[in-house]
Amino acid sequence: MSTVTTDWRPILQELAPVIGGTSGVLDTIVLEAGALDLVAGELKRRGLKRPVLVVDGTTQRVAGSRLEQSLREEGIEPDVCVILPDDQGDVLADERSIVQLLLQVPPGAADVLIAVGSGTLHDVTRFAAHRTQLPFVSVPTAPSVDGFTSAGAPIIIRGVKQTVQACAPIAIYADLDILREAPQQMIAAGFGDMLGKYTSLYDWKVSHLLSGESFDERVYEMTKHALDVTVQHSTAIGRRTEEGILALISALIESGLAMLLLGQSYPASGGEHHLSHYWEMEYLRRGNRQLLHGAKVGAACAEIARLYHGAVEHGRYPAGRPEAIDRHGETLRGWLEDVPSEGEIRGLLVAVGGPASRVELGIDDELFMRSMRQAHTVRLNRHTLLRALNEAE
Numbered sequence: 561m562s563t564v565t566t567d568w569r570p571i572l573q574e575l576a577p578v579i580g581g582t583s584g585v586l587d588t589i590v591l592e593a594g595a596l597d598l599v600a601g602e603l604k605r606r607g608l609k610r611p612v613l614v615v616d617g618t619t620q621r622v623a624g625s626r627l628e629q630s631l632r633e634e635g636i637e638p639d640v641c642v643i644l645p646d647d648q649g650d651v652l653a654d655e656r657s658i659v660q661l662l663l664q665v666p667p668g669a670a671d672v673l674i675a676v677g678s679g680t681l682h683d684v685t686r687f688a689a690h691r692t693q694l695p696f697v698s699v700p701t702a703p704s705v706d707g708f709t710s711a712g713a714p715i716i717i718r719g720v721k722q723t724v725q726a727c728a729p730i731a732i733y734a735d736l737d738i739l740r741e742a743p744q745q746m747i748a749a750g751f752g753d754m755l756g757k758y759t760s761l762y763d764w765k766v767s768h769l770l771s772g773e774s775f776d777e778r779v780y781e782m783t784k785h786a787l788d789v790t791v792q793h794s795t796a797i798g799r800r801t802e803e804g805i806l807a808l809i810s811a812l813i814e815s816g817l818a819m820l821l822l823g824q825s826y827p828a829s830g831g832e833h834h835l836s837h838y839w840e841m842e843y844l845r846r847g848n849r850q851l852l853h854g855a856k857v858g859a860a861c862a863e864i865a866r867l868y869h870g871a872v873e874h875g876r877y878p879a880g881r882p883e884a885i886d887r888h889g890e891t892l893r894g895w896l897e898d899v900p901s902e903g904e905i906r907g908l909l910v911a912v913g914g915p916a917s918r919v920e921l922g923i924d925d926e927l928f929m930r931s932m933r934q935a936h937t938v939r940l941n942r943h944t945l946l947r948a949l950n951e952a953e
Contacts, residue, residue: 571817586709586820588731591809593802595735596627599674599699600634602731608672608695611638612665614685616651619677619701623738627676627699639670643684650850653683654716661688672697675729678746679705679853683726687713690726698729702742703750703809704854706828708732709816719844721837721938728820732813739805745852748914750808751797752858754790754815755908756832757783758899759864763830763944765895770884771943773826782818783827786811791908798912831867831936831946835860838935839918842927851921858909859918866902867932868945878932880952884945892945 568589575586590598603611611631615624620642631638641664643657651657661684665673673696675685682698682705689696690713698708707714713726761783768775790797790811796804819825836856843850870876872885872892885892900908906916915921918928936947 568813568817571821575817575820586728586730586732589734589813590732591734591736591806591813593736595733596623596699596738597630599627599697599733600631600636602697602733603631603636603672604634606672606695606730609636610669610671611636611674611697612661612670612672613638613640613674613676614643614661614681614688615640615676616643616645616681619681622741623699623701623735624676627674638674639664641665643681648847648849651680652716652850653680653687653714655718657684658687658715661685662691665692665694667692670694674699676701678702679707682708682710682729683713683715686710686726686729687715687724695730696727698732698734700732700734700809701738702746703734703739703805703812704742704746704852705750705753706812706815706819708734709813709820711820712825716841716844719841721841723825734809734813736802736805736809739809740800740802744800744913745855747797747800747805747808748909748912749852749854749858750812751790751794751854751912752856752861752909752914753854754787754808754811755905756830756854756857756861757787757815757828758905759832759861759868760826760828760830761787762868762895762899763942763946764826766884766892766945766948767826767943769888769891770948773943774822774824775826776822779818779822779827782821783815786814786818789814794908794911826942829939830942831864831944832857832860834935834938834942834944834946835863835931837938838931839921839923839927841938842931855915855921858905859915859921859923862902862905862909862916863918863928863932864946865899865905867949868899869896869901871945871949872896877952878949882948882952884948 711728767773793807909916
């Protein structure tokens with residue numbers, strides 16, 4: 561049996577005063593085969609007796625029912641909230657899902673929420689936990705996003721995606737047996753979410769240079785380490801080996817912890833995430849089925865890498881000539897040495913069995929061109945190179 565070798569305890573101890581509050585403090589991370597069967601003991605250790613399991617139809621089958629049985633065997637009687645899909649068949653972190661869960665957690669009816677799923681169910685749960693001042697436990701069913709440890713909840717309100725303050729889990733139990741059985745597209749999505757750090761880390765340094773946004777070298781190195789581990793294990797991740805899945809989920813969690821330390825998503829969300837969010841909101845407006853977040857981020861990362869290399873190294877500017885490139889060209893070119901080419905990023909995505917281009921995702925030419933011009937407006941507090949290129953006269 562493989563278990564994670566990273567000792568999270570020093571980071572968790574440092575995080576305690578940062579993320580502590582009425583919903584509790586993240587102090588336990590377990591990444592190993594069979595971790596699901598340890599959740600009941602965790603609840604008993606904390607004196608929690610009235611959990612609500614937050615699942616959807618799929619995650620209830622792959623883990624929720626087994627967890628429910630495990631809890632009952634320990635004398636804990638859980639309630640189960642099955643979040644319903646929308647008319648297109650997608651489970652979304654939106655008003656309807658949040659209200660559905662809140663209606664099932666009236667005051668005094670529960671003492672802990674347990675998110676059993678991937679990113680969407682975690683966002684719904686963390687928002688509800690924050691609003692009800694209840695702790696929540698994370699039980700990932702796929703290594704698909706780096707938001708398991710997040711204190712922010714990206715939710716959709718009236719078709720617009722926004723991140724609101726919520727709370728981090730008090731414990732994470734990631735069962736490698738369950739994660740290895742996740743659909744390949746979700747594993748590839750987690751890999752794509754991590755690849756996006758190539759351009760998000762670049763954009764973070766650009767934002768610091770151009771607008772003085774806060775920068776933390778330690779957080780940068782943590783995120784870079786998580787990215788490097790992911791790429792080094794790309795073959796094992798593509799083959800779904802225990803070593804590969806352990807490396808991926810560890811990297812996703814490390815990236816999330818880095819954001820918690822900083823208190824912002826700068827290191828993990830740049831121009832590539834702005835494209836992803838823009839595409840998501842457009843799909844909602846069109847009534848299209850949603851795409852996996854990490855799949856969009858991976859494809860967007862390749863497009864952003866192409867744009868940045870072309871603009872900084874070869875002088876191909878989509879609008880006017882950005883003054884920032886004139887002033888800081890040498891620095892910007894030096895930083896780009898850490899960003900692979902478009903082709904290299906696509907090759908890595910292919911290696912793990914994921915979509916390697918926005919065409920494979922169904923992003924049409926009109927939407928793509930419009931998003932490249934407008935996606936920076938999704939987060940106008942981020943001074944990315946994408947924004948600088950679009951705002952150049």
